[in-house]
Amino acid sequence: MDKDINIKVKVWRQNGPKEKGRFETYELKNISQGSSFLEMLDILNEQLVNDGKIPVAFDHDCREGICGMCSLYINGHPHGPDGEITTCQLHMRSFDEGDTITIEPWRSAGFPIIKDLVVDRTAFEKIMQAGGYVSVNTGGIPDANAIPIPRDKAELAMDAAACIGCGACVAACKNGSAMLFVAAKVSQLALLPQGKPEAARRAKSMVAKMDELGFGNCTNIGACEVECPKNISISNIARLNREFLKAKLKD
Amino acid sequence: MKKIDSKVPKGPLAEKWTNYKNSQKLVNPANKRRLDVIVVGTGLAGASAAATLGELGFNVLNFCIQDSPRRAHSIAAQGGINAAKNYPNDGDSVYRLFYDTIKGGDYRAREANVYRLAEVSNSIIDQCVAQGVPFAREYGGLLANRSFGGSQVSRTFYARGQTGQQLLLGAYSALCRAINRKQVKLYTRYEMLDLVMIDGRARGIIARNLVTGKLERFAAHAVVIATGGYGNAFFLSTNAMTSNGSAAWQCYKKGAWFGNPCMAQIHPTCIPVHGEFQSKLTLMSESLRNDGRIWVPKKMEDAEAIRAGKLKPTQIKEEDRDYYLERRYPAFGNLVPRDVASRAAKERCDAGYGVEPSGLGVYLDFSEAIERLGKEVVEERYGNLFQMYEKIVDHNPYETPMMIYPAIHYTMGGLWVDYELMTNIPGLFAIGEANFSDHGANRLGASALMQGLADGYFILPYTIQNYLADQISVKRFSTDLPEFEQAEKELSDRVNRLMSIQGKHSVDSIHKKLGHVMWELVGMTRDEKGLKEAIVKLKEVKEDFWTNVRIPGKRDDFNMELEKALRLADFIEIGELMAHDALDREESCGGHFRIEHQTEEGDTLRHDDKFAYVSIWEYRGEDKAPVMYKETLEYEFVVREQRNYKS
Numbered sequence: 078m079d080k081d082i083n084i085k086v087k088v089w090r091q092n093g094p095k096e097k098g099r100f101e102t103y104e105l106k107n108i109s110q111g112s113s114f115l116e117m118l119d120i121l122n123e124q125l126v127n128d129g130k131i132p133v134a135f136d137h138d139c140r141e142g143i144c145g146m147c148s149l150y151i152n153g154h155p156h157g158p159d160g161e162i163t164t165c166q167l168h169m170r171s172f173d174e175g176d177t178i179t180i181e182p183w184r185s186a187g188f189p190i191i192k193d194l195v196v197d198r199t200a201f202e203k204i205m206q207a208g209g210y211v212s213v214n215t216g217g218i219p220d221a222n223a224i225p226i227p228r229d230k231a232e233l234a235m236d237a238a239a240c241i242g243c244g245a246c247v248a249a250c251k252n253g254s255a256m257l258f259v260a261a262k263v264s265q266l267a268l269l270p271q272g273k274p275e276a277a278r279r280a281k282s283m284v285a286k287m288d289e290l291g292f293g294n295c296t297n298i299g300a301c302e303v304e305c306p307k308n309i310s311i312s313n314i315a316r317l318n319r320e321f322l323k324a325k326l327k328d
Numbered sequence: 329m330k331k332i333d334s335k336v337p338k339g340p341l342a343e344k345w346t347n348y349k350n351s352q353k354l355v356n357p358a359n360k361r362r363l364d365v366i367v368v369g370t371g372l373a374g375a376s377a378a379a380t381l382g383e384l385g386f387n388v389l390n391f392c393i394q395d396s397p398r399r400a401h402s403i404a405a406q407g408g409i410n411a412a413k414n415y416p417n418d419g420d421s422v423y424r425l426f427y428d429t430i431k432g433g434d435y436r437a438r439e440a441n442v443y444r445l446a447e448v449s450n451s452i453i454d455q456c457v458a459q460g461v462p463f464a465r466e467y468g469g470l471l472a473n474r475s476f477g478g479s480q481v482s483r484t485f486y487a488r489g490q491t492g493q494q495l496l497l498g499a500y501s502a503l504c505r506a507i508n509r510k511q512v513k514l515y516t517r518y519e520m521l522d523l524v525m526i527d528g529r530a531r532g533i534i535a536r537n538l539v540t541g542k543l544e545r546f547a548a549h550a551v552v553i554a555t556g557g558y559g560n561a562f563f564l565s566t567n568a569m570t571s572n573g574s575a576a577w578q579c580y581k582k583g584a585w586f587g588n589p590c591m592a593q594i595h596p597t598c599i600p601v602h603g604e605f606q607s608k609l610t611l612m613s614e615s616l617r618n619d620g621r622i623w624v625p626k627k628m629e630d631a632e633a634i635r636a637g638k639l640k641p642t643q644i645k646e647e648d649r650d651y652y653l654e655r656r657y658p659a660f661g662n663l664v665p666r667d668v669a670s671r672a673a674k675e676r677c678d679a680g681y682g683v684e685p686s687g688l689g690v691y692l693d694f695s696e697a698i699e700r701l702g703k704e705v706v707e708e709r710y711g712n713l714f715q716m717y718e719k720i721v722d723h724n725p726y727e728t729p730m731m732i733y734p735a736i737h738y739t740m741g742g743l744w745v746d747y748e749l750m751t752n753i754p755g756l757f758a759i760g761e762a763n764f765s766d767h768g769a770n771r772l773g774a775s776a777l778m779q780g781l782a783d784g785y786f787i788l789p790y791t792i793q794n795y796l797a798d799q800i801s802v803k804r805f806s807t808d809l810p811e812f813e814q815a816e817k818e819l820s821d822r823v824n825r826l827m828s829i830q831g832k833h834s835v836d837s838i839h840k841k842l843g844h845v846m847w848e849l850v851g852m853t854r855d856e857k858g859l860k861e862a863i864v865k866l867k868e869v870k871e872d873f874w875t876n877v878r879i880p881g882k883r884d885d886f887n888m889e890l891e892k893a894l895r896l897a898d899f900i901e902i903g904e905l906m907a908h909d910a911l912d913r914e915e916s917c918g919g920h921f922r923i924e925h926q927t928e929e930g931d932t933l934r935h936d937d938k939f940a941y942v943s944i945w946e947y948r949g950e951d952k953a954p955v956m957y958k959e960t961l962e963y964e965f966v967v968r969e970q971r972n973y974k975s
Contacts, residue, residue: 225469
């Protein structure tokens, strides 16, 4: 049964990309365990505004676990202690009376801080723009049923396509690697016949862009898979490595 | 009375679009390079339009409010997308999809637009498959379909419960490619706050860089609004937190007409409100109504005991349960359309039979389905939704019924557009949920995705050329022109005025007050007295906002409170226009239910003789009442009937 709890939150505050950051601790009384984690932050911000202070900036949008906008490193875990969900789906019943909750932004060289808990994830955009697509123009397309695709292939592609691009994998990785993100997109398109003609070019250019943007290497730790809110499997990284190697051997 | 020209082409229904395309003006490749198009929004409509216009050779500037186009709220659509492929061989056709859509909209949409939507639906599926969208497939490798509300055929294509996500990622990938090829320039974390007009034409926008807080100017030969709906006027809705009506509203204030503002859709199966700090509502897919049975207790004392926590739903005997949809609508039962199911839930809760502690909730029960099909089958069909529900509410829907209640989900109303998707302002276009065009008074499930992509991939890229063909000799505009100067100054003054209020209340606390008025008086059911009361109360909310709002921080900075305040200022005015429109439309149709106009059984009662029109509102200035024009909806091809779900 949900009850009301009193907690403290230790929040990372940083005015801008170049400014020095620090933790600040706030007390919150009578937080319903039925409220979501972001609603708890809404309450904190309401409190701060009423006290004439600057509210905490954090990213969020759909609040139903699909847009990938929310982030937050909560008590040492991207998207918090509960599994298979994003921060916006996390509820306060995961916490107890008297807890102190530490809230930090994604920390990675690839994601510079914009303000407080908001980070800049444009690096993901650049990786996608480097090749995360099938090169087809609008129109003049053959009938959708012209190419049958085995159901298990389509399902595997869908598993990879479930990535929401939130960046938890990068935040979880001690090397700050974006391999799981890149692997998910490369895998989805490599598994489908539509993606085959450009598979080699795609794998090479996306990996090259990832390296260029300062993301680290993959050393098979597997933290990304554990923390991924959408259960993207690291077997996709193995597939990316194969695709990359195949492409390089052809050169 | 102003002349309303919808520019619907002459000829038989099935030939209108072909005839239009055959006779419209085009722009040659060399000239396309010299023409700039601004597309505001990166959801299904915006991303598909920007990518396609870029591929065609136009110079496109695309604006995104989030940090990535992939985050637009189209991504949250669950169920699927309709198309008239007739792959299951169950009798579907372009005409049937057209007919179901026009009937589902309670005969308040334009025939020619809806027919064109059905006509291009098939190309959308082809396009998405080519992009690598992993739609569900049969074992033979061909595409799978499922059925949805409001039709007798299986025409819905889907990708698990994440169809919107996969379609958006498809459009996003096309957009990424266009950006890489320098056909589109993308601006992320930008919000359009004003439209710039030169000599009566749309020629640019003023947008706020949400990171620096600076106002910036952008010029183009045409402006496309693809910024979605205004459901967040109700504060609590299934819309995303940044979904807002400001871009469309600023166009309205510059003279663009607003069509059918009162038409809003309330979705019956959402997780009920749990406390005063709730920030948004979560939708549970319509598909749940295929197997779930909706009920409340028959006895008032049982309902009271449940609300007090003294009784569990599983303890209520079968004969003491009121399956009210099955009782009232035997032919359709739990699968009545969204507007009907929503009103029926409200009726029971208002009568005191609600089961949530607040009194606002009904049961959606799977016990009979589990008994009939087994837990495994139910889990296979709805497992992800059950998991989502349990994470939020902490109740296991396999053991105890879900609790649901209706919530605002979609707005059918929006910027008025003609057949070419152009507003009454030359050069200003509106696509997707932002326009009023295709859903009449009620949208069918799986049709929003279809409309967004139809507009963006296949309709606007044609129709916009008919306008731009006349603009080829118009040189690029400088943003130093006095029109830009003035628009920025007015906006800047407005921002300063907001920042200087320094009152006592947060933006959210006033937004909640607005939401309360809207939901109680302009929500699921409306009447003359309530709407008049709403108009008075909305004035008070407006007054409260402009005297008491407190926005901390600086204006030229990353300032989320200021962002919200700018949006709220517009939501209040949108709410006022919705109330006026709802008061004016003295009939019930689709999602617009006037208590005074219902059948004996409590269903919508249209008055086709008086209200078979689109209400078009024109802004006349700050302290002046808006003027209303009517676009008469002549039905040449379909006969209007009363919707019946009983027999």
